[in-house]
Amino acid sequence: MDTAIRSEAHETSTGVMRLVLVGAPNVGKSALFGRLTGIYAVVSNYPGTSVEITRGRFTSGGHDVEVLDTPGMYGFLAVSEEERVARRAILAGGRRTIVHVVEAAHLERSLPLTLQLISLGAPVVVACNLLDEARRQGRAPDLALLADRLGVPVVGTVATTGEGVGELLDAALAAPAPSDGWSLPEPFRSPALRLAGSEDAEAEGEARLLAELALSGDEAAAGDLGADAARWSEVAAERDRRWAGADGYAVAVATARRRMALALLDGVVPDVDPEANRGARALDRLALSPWTGLPIVAVVLYVGFYKFVGGFGAQTAVDWLDHVVFARWIAPVAAAVTAVIPWQPLRDLVNGPYGLVNLGLRYAFAIVLPIVTAFFLVFALLEDSGYLPRLALLLDRALKKVGLSGRAVIPLVLGFGCNTMATLVTRTLETRRERVIATLLLALAIPCSAQLGVVLGILSAWPGAVVVWGLVLVLVFLAVGRLAALFLPGAPPSFYLELPPLRSPKPANVLRKTGARVRWYFAEILPLFLVASVLLWAGELTGALRWATGALAPLVRLIGLPPEAAPAFLYGFFRRDFGAAGLYDLAHRGLLSPAALTTAAVTITLFVPCIAQFLVMKKERGLRVAVGVLVVATTIAFVVGGLVGWLLRSVGGWA
Amino acid sequence: MKCTMCGAAPSACEGCPIGTNFFVSQSLSALGPGQRATVRRLAAGSPTDLRKLLALGLLPGVELEVERRWPAMVLRLDCATVALDAALAGAVLVALAA
Numbered sequence: 001m002d003t004a005i006r007s008e009a010h011e012t013s014t015g016v017m018r019l020v021l022v023g024a025p026n027v028g029k030s031a032l033f034g035r036l037t038g039i040y041a042v043v044s045n046y047p048g049t050s051v052e053i054t055r056g057r058f059t060s061g062g063h064d065v066e067v068l069d070t071p072g073m074y075g076f077l078a079v080s081e082e083e084r085v086a087r088r089a090i091l092a093g094g095r096r097t098i099v100h101v102v103e104a105a106h107l108e109r110s111l112p113l114t115l116q117l118i119s120l121g122a123p124v125v126v127a128c129n130l131l132d133e134a135r136r137q138g139r140a141p142d143l144a145l146l147a148d149r150l151g152v153p154v155v156g157t158v159a160t161t162g163e164g165v166g167e168l169l170d171a172a173l174a175a176p177a178p179s180d181g182w183s184l185p186e187p188f189r190s191p192a193l194r195l196a197g198s199e200d201a202e203a204e205g206e207a208r209l210l211a212e213l214a215l216s217g218d219e220a221a222a223g224d225l226g227a228d229a230a231r232w233s234e235v236a237a238e239r240d241r242r243w244a245g246a247d248g249y250a251v252a253v254a255t256a257r258r259r260m261a262l263a264l265l266d267g268v269v270p271d272v273d274p275e276a277n278r279g280a281r282a283l284d285r286l287a288l289s290p291w292t293g294l295p296i297v298a299v300v301l302y303v304g305f306y307k308f309v310g311g312f313g314a315q316t317a318v319d320w321l322d323h324v325v326f327a328r329w330i331a332p333v334a335a336a337v338t339a340v341i342p343w344q345p346l347r348d349l350v351n352g353p354y355g356l357v358n359l360g361l362r363y364a365f366a367i368v369l370p371i372v373t374a375f376f377l378v379f380a381l382l383e384d385s386g387y388l389p390r391l392a393l394l395l396d397r398a399l400k401k402v403g404l405s406g407r408a409v410i411p412l413v414l415g416f417g418c419n420t421m422a423t424l425v426t427r428t429l430e431t432r433r434e435r436v437i438a439t440l441l442l443a444l445a446i447p448c449s450a451q452l453g454v455v456l457g458i459l460s461a462w463p464g465a466v467v468v469w470g471l472v473l474v475l476v477f478l479a480v481g482r483l484a485a486l487f488l489p490g491a492p493p494s495f496y497l498e499l500p501p502l503r504s505p506k507p508a509n510v511l512r513k514t515g516a517r518v519r520w521y522f523a524e525i526l527p528l529f530l531v532a533s534v535l536l537w538a539g540e541l542t543g544a545l546r547w548a549t550g551a552l553a554p555l556v557r558l559i560g561l562p563p564e565a566a567p568a569f570l571y572g573f574f575r576r577d578f579g580a581a582g583l584y585d586l587a588h589r590g591l592l593s594p595a596a597l598t599t600a601a602v603t604i605t606l607f608v609p610c611i612a613q614f615l616v617m618k619k620e621r622g623l624r625v626a627v628g629v630l631v632v633a634t635t636i637a638f639v640v641g642g643l644v645g646w647l648l649r650s651v652g653g654w655a
Numbered sequence: 656m657k658c659t660m661c662g663a664a665p666s667a668c669e670g671c672p673i674g675t676n677f678f679v680s681q682s683l684s685a686l687g688p689g690q691r692a693t694v695r696r697l698a699a700g701s702p703t704d705l706r707k708l709l710a711l712g713l714l715p716g717v718e719l720e721v722e723r724r725w726p727a728m729v730l731r732l733d734c735a736t737v738a739l740d741a742a743l744a745g746a747v748l749v750a751l752a753a
Contacts, residue, residue: 074710079703109712109734217702247705251697255714284736290726393738397726405740406727495727495740496707 025072217246313374314453402481603641
């Protein structure tokens, strides 16, 4: 995610070797990319977390090498936006070597795509990754035989340990264009050739592929190919006669390619005992059955998120950083430094209550960093173990009720860490309708970890308040999701997902993934913290803050809160957790009753997302949706907050 | 169209002499855990659904075993374990393994 490009794939200058990593989700492309370049893209044992192309550059043996890591794709017939992104990167043309990363234990699955890639005519190298896993299962393929049959280099690799990576790089840098094209077999080939504008077998590989895709019903490919209308209708008519339409052609071609692949693999892959891996299968059954799976989810949530993130991250680590590191070590230094500044407002900017040090740095490093790091660590463990797809399956039916599919589990769970990052990841969802619903629910009902930490901290004295707060969020999530599912136009979602094997998480993988996400988070968030401090300082100085607070006060009073709570809402827009932290101060000053506190916590959680999230919503969904979500979230926040406050005040012991 | 195994017409397929039941296919969504079958045909309602099935590797001739059908269908293929909802599974026509 850190070095994202879209379609600037044409700009390779001469002398730069470009390697394009291609492969199905979850075969280790990003880990291999990390080994090759030293940059660690966030990789995971969950299909579809690499949402953009990551690019890295390095020098090897006098060559400038550029490596592109593409989102996972199963084939050229694209279903998802990521697959289209990957396809564009592969077909961008220019001098490049395609590195097809395949899972060594499951070559049958990837080989049809290998054949298609070779047919493009550019140099191809096959990286048989996860070779260690294949060896353990007794499924290690005969690499030399495979290379011989395919006519392109095949290298065995274990990206997580680095085995074979050097060899892969050497092979990729030296790879010649393949001699055998592995082009489409007849009878599929001649219509494709005719559509591509040439009867001649030497027709450009790319045009041939586009023709095949166009005949398979891919409209984008038909557009890219740009065949003239007369030829198109003639060839399409022939296709419809022989294969009863585009779907029939697509299935027949895929079947033929699969046969070619199986024939090629004869003798390459050892026969295995299907009863091997029984332990893993039994564990998988436990994770997938709702009877055992849902209790496992509960344990994972309790230990991972409540105990580790909420307990260790949000309390132990925050207390130490805030009370020891900041209060004892940094605050005195900051005070000493600011004492020499001659102008009071400038002193406030640096070290005032909303100053850069107290608000910007302290919040970023002492309060948010430990919580977010703990969250990303747990998330990376779940990802790396392959547990998330199982969770997606378990929750698919429930999520269908709110117009989403099981796939939405990843952005929704990630939202508990950082809503902004999660909004970015909603682009892995299949339809625009799902993306909009997920964006709305993230903005509204999913508290980010910074918010969670502070809200749980404030409410911890009243366990009843935590229960009410949680219940209200769940109800709002379900009700708003249900309404959105009923009223937003578009087809209902469908669920399909490959379940990668359960793997024991690799510590190095988990740490690097956590590190990459924390770095992303800080690059995005720290400037906002600092800008927010400057804005609040300027607001204080000019009186704008007092004016805005005054304007908000009636609204705040309307839901039963003291006017002193208004600033908390104002800060809430800069960072959701600022708002929650403002309430924390009020609670400490004894200004809020349990009812008022619960109301405030509910409202501020549902209230507008932070600036960063708004900007990402605008970038991903467009201004209209972003503003729409903002208006809907703000309205619901105050209406629901008001209702909760009214209900609670009428219950004894809360007022 | 004739059976590729024995040459019989579809109407003669019930009571298949060699037991392949080429034309007797049923929807994958009707299968239960532990049942094995071979994919015969894909009857997807839309090109997008078809692509999803192709992405999962469900092609005519592919053998599968149903692992579970709730909360979604889980299939073990030779090369992967895949999950799909009942709506998509309904578009896959299979013949039960003898």
